[in-house]
Amino acid sequence: MATLADVARRAGVSPATASRIINGSPKPVTDALRERVLAAVEELQYVPNAHAQQLARNHRSAVGVIVHDVSDPYFAEITRGLQRVATEHGRLVIICNTYRDPDKELEYVELLRANQAAAIILAGSGYHDEQFTHTLDAKLRVYQSTGGHVAVIGRHEHTGHAVIPAxxxxxxxxxxxxxxxxxxxxxxxxxxxxxxxxxxxxxxxxxxxxxxxxxxxxxxxxxxxxxxxxxxxxxxxxxxxxxxxxxxxxxxxxxxxxxxxxxxxxxxxxxxxxxxxxxxxxxxxxxxxxxxxxxxxPLADMGARAMTLALQPPEPLNTPQIEHVAAExxxxxxxxxxxxxx
Amino acid sequence: MATLADVARRAGVSPATASRIINGSPKPVTDALRERVLAAVEELQYVPNAHAQQLARNHRSAVGVIVHDVSDPYFAEITRGLQRVATEHGRLVIICNTYRDPDKELEYVELLRANQAAAIILAGSGYHDEQFTHTLDAKLRVYQSTGGHVAVIGRHEHTGHAVIPAxxxxxxxxxxxxxxxxxxxxxxxxxxxxxxxxxxxxxxxxxxxxxxxxxxxxxxxxxxxxxxxxxxxxxxxxxxxxxxxxxxxxxxxxxxxxxxxxxxxxxxxxxxxxxxxxxxxxxxxxxxxxxxxxxxxPLADMGARAMTLALQPPEPLNTPQIEHVAAExxxxxxxxxxxxxx
DNA sequence: CGTACTCGGGAAAGCGCTTACCGACGTACG
DNA sequence: CGTACGTCGGTAAGCGCTTTCCCGAGTACG
Known part of the structure; x- marks a missing residue:
């Protein structure tokens, strides 16, 4: 796997310069160098290591979606809406299927947190289970306290933004x-x-x-x-x-x-x-x-709205927003x- | 966001020890320390940064799936099968929807490569487009040459394993x-x-x-x-x-x-x-x-088989396997x- | 009681990238 | 012609983790 250092070496520049060219940093760079680097990228079929980038940049980019089951048309529609908005914002969506196992929901929240997701969207019904709801809520709060955004669809017990169908x-x-x-x-x-x-x-x-x-x-x-x-x-x-x-x-x-x-x-x-x-x-x-x-x-629309809420700039008023959607x-x-x- | 160093400090141990305890490394550790570290993890609600782990470990764990559209029942079924197997292997699945745009397919291959996916599974029909097929194939080969596994479902023009419906x-x-x-x-x-x-x-x-x-x-x-x-x-x-x-x-x-x-x-x-x-x-x-x-x-089954092929240990004979599945x-x-x- | 091990733990070197910060050069100016 | 800048590149310090290597302290043995 070619690394940035390989590219830099090949182009005869420093890794810093290569990085700047590849990411289009604001720092100006001579055209001659730019071309050499780009050529090296092409020859080496270089693709930056997303994990290293994420680590170095230290800002979240992906968003996680936790649903019961994407193959269920209900969630499929919601997901479609979610994805559309995410794509518009240039975000990668990680879809997690719980297959209706509440424990998996908990696990996935951790996993998404571990993966530095910028936001977590929880879609689908909540459970009547005090204990569980409480645990989930606690986890979600921890996530939020580290800057993560949360939006839920179809449940109200939680912290974070919510899109609630009637x-x-x-x-x-x-x-x-x-x-x-x-x-x-x-x-x-x-x-x-x-x-x-x-x-x-x-x-x-x-x-x-x-x-x-x-x-x-x-x-x-x-x-x-x-x-x-x-x-x-x-x-x-x-x-x-x-x-x-x-x-x-x-x-x-x-x-x-x-x-x-x-x-x-x-x-x-x-x-x-x-x-x-x-x-x-x-x-x-x-x-x-x-x-x-x-x-x-309006399932797809609900998904889109949830994603929009989740991707909003760091809460203006810091208050979770709740959007109700009508049934017909x-x-x-x-x-x-x-x-x-x- | 609590880091491993925070946990270690709190438990009064070195990061190395904390890491070993948290990941259950083969290296033996005293119970006293173990408990202190685990307690610190709990108090700090520590979750390891997956990107840092991936970077340090340098071995792929997630697998990527590129489909036309998960909300289409055809792909939903395939995905269900894929996920089942992936979960059994403890793999995170990244689902990418191309919405039938071949260019996105190319983009996603790169993205998955950047994310160090252990395998890429391409589901859904191929395109009658020499140029495109060739480009895709080239990208896939590059990915394979760096140790990535590839499996395709429903197309045959490519390198890598294949599950081909009749x-x-x-x-x-x-x-x-x-x-x-x-x-x-x-x-x-x-x-x-x-x-x-x-x-x-x-x-x-x-x-x-x-x-x-x-x-x-x-x-x-x-x-x-x-x-x-x-x-x-x-x-x-x-x-x-x-x-x-x-x-x-x-x-x-x-x-x-x-x-x-x-x-x-x-x-x-x-x-x-x-x-x-x-x-x-x-x-x-x-x-x-x-x-x-x-x-x-047997859509779900096809998905499961593709995932199984993709997750196989580094090719025994190094030859891509092709599985034909019958229609009825x-x-x-x-x-x-x-x-x-x- | 000295030597040879074993065993648990820490120090430190990366993994691949970004990004201050710094330095060299060239230009414009007094 | 010397100083002051502005430009463009490079140097190096991390990001958060894993893991190799090493070291000190027990233990067992002669």
Whole structure:
């Protein structure tokens, strides 16, 4: 591996000069030398050692993103937004997948700190776990105290900037739509109960229920994994335990799609017999049949905003900023009034 | 930011000792000292500077992955497999999205080299561009010559290990199925023509056509972006220019889904009036309606294999290994014999 | 009790780069 | 023609860590 010293030697200059030319330092350098150095770089296929540079310069450049799983469309969309902004700022993004293991989240914060990340962005639901939340928060604070920036997406318990989707309000939209259509026997296909996203969305749903003089009993809610197969199994449980169900509210689109596929396999018509509403409005939502009625969250935009916050110059007022993002109901074909009403 | 020296000072030992304790070096250290150092680490919330470590140790640890776009399910799946293996080996993965810009691919190779990546994995189709391929290859060789490992997925023109999906054979499977069912008027919804994946798959399709005494004219093939909207627009073009079409072969599932949605919007029954076959078997394929007949590629597994190859101990025989992976037809509901045949 | 080891710990030399700081030269000026 | 600058390069001191080498103090042995 060619080093700067090699280049300098080859060009017959000092490492200092070579460095200045290669990095375009403000210090003026004669054209003759410049050309010689550049030629040497080319011949030696020299690429500066990023670690050495980082060490010598001592200023952070990369930013870290911690998500549950990039291959989940929810995070994929967020990541897309994040990356776009990061790239505009010339930042390298390090993506860390926790695969929903809170401990990994902790580990990755350390790793990112070790790598001198300029900012850490935590995307995805928080956990209902006092102990964990506290530990994470402590780690994040330490990181911040050494000049690191922090932004979180979809959680509020933490220090640092935050982009917060209207999960509760979105849940309320789902409820308002369903109860408004006349459904009373609603099943909820929920994600893991230890995720705040799940509970926030359900809280909104509950509020809507109350407003319509209804109530959500524990048995109407089935918790499962936040993915397609979790949606399918939760739906199966619901079908078996809640006869007369006319609507299913899935707490994200992946689960809704799982629900759709299970209903289809049981020969149940959607929305004829049962309505289904999802959450997030992932791109696929419009491609399933029936096209999924869902709550739209501007995921890519949320990612972009979080990155923007994180990359902001050292806080003007030193106060973490919180951006709320609205949820919006997108009516498609999977929801309708219950059969009896028609 | 606390440094090792701070920790050492606080524990009243030399940096050397602190380092040895923290990294669990083979050198034995008294328990008393060990505890003091560990306590200091805890109090100072010390995290070693990864760049300094990397510089001092001088051995690569991270691995870089260059993909077109992680938020594309095709790459998301591959990435999932890659990550799994990398994590098992305790490697940090740096994911780089080119967003299909070949120049970025070049840039990222440099960046990864600068970051002392132990290996670079290039996923996704290659480009039909002599010049570019040559430049990339040269850069890769330089990287290899300094001890870097290279593995590519889905392209063959390069140096280094390769995991190659049976694109041609898969295309042939599509053709065999469609022509076998009796279709003769087939439209091809293809990805960008400068991608080798596109042309390889079409080549297989052509071979099947010949075997059935058929032929694919240029007008039967429409090239568009490798995504949902590309699929929709290509399908629209096909419908407008190829009356009497009975089947559409999409060159990936995203495009197939776009095709499906366009057909639905035009009120065309699938597979009643037109059959649709996709390629890749992404998870969503089974959730659209009608469920998509497609060619299965074990994407996550391909990623895992590439990572395994890349992480192999310095080539035993120094020869790049090539692993071919088979494609398989998955019959679902979107394909059937043409109407006239029934 | 002296010698030969062993064992735990520290001193210091880098890893590859950046960046004050300094010095040599050339120019402009008094 | 001597002094004062301004220019352009080089020298060297780190950045935070690892690791080799060495040294002092035990221990075991003759």
């Amino acid at each position: 999960n509760e309000a979105g849940g309320h939209l789902v409820g308002a739509e369903l109860y408004g259509l006349g459904h009373t026997r609603i099943g909820v296909v929920a994600g893991p109960r230890h995720l705040t996203t799940t509970t926030d969305r359900i809280a909104g749903l509950r509020r809507a229920a109350r407003e319509h003089g209804q109530k959500l009993t524990p048995r109407q809610i089935v918790y499962a994994d936040f993915d397609r197969s979790g949606g399918a199994s939760a739906t199966a449980t619901l079908l078996d335990t809640q006869p007369g169900l006319t609507a299913i509210a899935a707490m994200n689109d992946s689960m809704a799609i799982g629900a759709l596929s299970l209903l289809r396999s049981r020969g149940i018509d959607v929305p004829g017999q049962i309505s289904v509403i999802g959450f997030d409005d992932m791109p696929i939502a419009r491609d399933v049949t029936p096209a999924l009625t869902t709550i739209r969250l 109901l997108v009516r498609r074909e999977s929801s309708a009034a219950p059969a009896g009403d028609r | 694109n041609e054979a898969g295309g042939h499977l599509v053709g065999a199925e469609l022509y076998g069912l009796g279709h003769t008027r087939i439209g091809v919804v293809a990805g960008p023509r400068h991608l080798t994946t596109t042309t390889d798959r079409i080549a297989g399709l052509r071979r099947a056509a010949r075997e059935h005494g058929q032929k694919l004219t240029p007008r039967q093939i429409v090239y568009a972006d490798f995504d949902r909207s590309g699929g929709a627009s290509a399908t629209a073009t096909l419908l407008d220019t190829q009356p009497g079409l009975t089947a559409i072969a999409a060159m990936n599932d995203s495009m197939a889904i776009g095709a499906l949605s366009l057909l639905r919007s035009r009120g065309i029954d699938v597979p009643g009036q037109i059959s649709v076959i996709g390629f890749d078997d992404m998870p969503i394929a089974r959730d659209v309606t009608p469920a998509l007949t497609t060619i299965r590629l 037809l998955v019959r679902r509901e979107s394909s059937a014999a043409p109407a006239g045949d029934r």
